[in-house]
Amino acid sequence: MSIATASNQGSVTATPMRIMVVDDSVVIRGLTARWLEEAGHKVVATCNNGRVAVDQIARAKPEIVLLDIEMPEMDGITALPLLLAKCPGVSVVVVSTLTQRNAQTSLKCLSLGAVDYLAKPESHRGVSTSVTFRHDLMIKIEGLAARHRDGVDAAMTPAMSAGMAAGMSASGAGARPIAAPGARTFRVERGAPGAAAGPSGRQFLRAPPAGGAGTSASARPGPAGHVPTAAPSYARAPAAPSRAAPTLRPVASNTPKRVLVVGASTGGPRAVGEFLTGLGPQLRHLPVLVVQHMPPVFTAVFAEHLGAQTGLPAAEAQDGEALQPGRIYVAPGGRHMGLRRNGGSGIALRLDDGAPVNFCKPAVDVLFFDAATIFGAQVLSVVLTGMGSDGTHGARAIGEAGGAVIVQDEATSTVWGMPGSIAKAGLAHEILPLRDMAGAARRYLGGSR
Template structure:
């Protein structure tokens, strides 16, 4: 009996769940992840394969919405299989799963540039996978959110209403997960309260991002140009350790500026890009006449570590109405409280729009605070940031 048939007979299950393919060379992980997926009433496993070649050969027949793709596999690895899967199925969502080695982090970021929607850091061994509540929660959250987003876009292109699905950015509850996070309703016709930009020239650029963020950040810095030489840039991207250091290296190439993980006590300098290191909250503090980075090892905030809110709140405490912030694509609502604080202080915030976001959770929550000065498509954000940083009219 298929997973679809099993789930359709479950009380409270949806009749058309998000279809998931699991690709991993470990039979233990395939079985475990498959069970987690099938226990979710809005998800169903439709195929399970031990290598990329089998997945590519089967993707049309099994017709998944989401593929969970391991990196290291025999015969055909995940990076080789990824473009072949996407070539065969245009709307396919691929979530890469890899352990936290530098090599795998490099490969995972390469996979994002090739079209993978997101990644999930995988514990180093099968025992760790079996006992990790965080891995299960993050994996299921991303499959649900990204699967919903893909179906919504497909329904929009076809001109049909599609199936009734929960709002993108809302996390579906599961037995071992945190409570569902509230997020704004998605609506292309929604009207936002837009505030005027600050009349004060920005003295800092602060950015928050999550799912889809690495690609969005590279696009943003490719468009900003020389204007970022005017101010320091601080970034919180939801990422685990190792990944953030490699992300900073990539951003350095995109921006043509020095980018690195922020270090505790480091003095901010104009023209430099500071990325919050995975597993630590990055905030700012005054030290004499300087502004310095402080790294904190407290509990997760908004279920994230690093989190955007603590960075934004300390940025505005120091820079006030000379703050320019950007909220890019990501799940959840991290950053919304910081956006509200920036708006109350008279600073300026730009949020990415829904259509260009991989998931419109964080930027949607920012837009719905009523404290943003613009809600823009990703290709327009860099040029707008450049004008504002140079003191021109927005």
């Protein structure tokens, strides 16, 4: 994810949270507490190890805990279940440096009940000087606020969109077209909104400039190079969420599906594993492609975990690798994963090191658009819990191509951002609790419902 400028870091959030900071470093505790308070949150406790946090959590009553993994006396993985037992409903974000051992421990924490993870620089100086770490911290806090506050759009709050927009501008990316299947072009412009044209001619957000200008999901496509002038939907104040049931999209084709594409973010590692495990032997008959919003190192470990859970070969995708049934391909952190034709009827994986899409890299939309272009009505797409709206435009393309779109419901999602965005747009064929999604997927894979 791109960095945010300092001017946006101290903006007051619309949804203040009660937060506990647990880290053995006095420098990191102090910096993190200051950043959170500058953003309008209330830091109810700072603790130098897990034991102190366990002793204080019932009294402090935090809504969110930032929990370091490596601490003396009691580390994060030991403290986690004790914290959850003493304060049911609290959202725990594990914080660790980007090492393989810490990635393993972080994923273990997610299986034990943590809702998200945050990668931090290895040195204290790195933490104090990294606007990326500060930016990512604030974005995660804003996304999790939807778990605890009513009246907030989980897909994108004003603070999230402002920080992200500033971050994209700060990255200073120049115009860079990237070739993609189906004669599509992804373009990022300095100082102007970037958009990518999907198979239907629709546009999805690539990277807005400072100030939040960008292309909304409903923007009407124009000539090549044309930039819509309408204000983007994510820059407007969120309306109160509708309690009306979302409209389901009619199924356009009864064609059996022969490729499964999955997108997820916050809360996704546990949900993806549960969903795929539920599919059982059917996984052996089709390729499975997973985009989970994760940093590098974490995605390789995540793939190993999926392999252990499902009993299938699972690994980070390799550019040019032939697509094969019975294998799970995970988009590597920091690179987009797509598909391309590989001569004749062969299909190969395509890795893209371009700019973020929907503020994400890897992005679900990149994979979904490619899947719609190449497989059409034979695609089954599944979107699980996650922050933001990544996957919405790709889901539209898959539906228009005759493929199927299943999304997780709000009650079982950690954050109903990604699946909620698709559901609210009327693009989902089914909206289901996590426990029922594998059963529904099996019906689509057999070509009957």
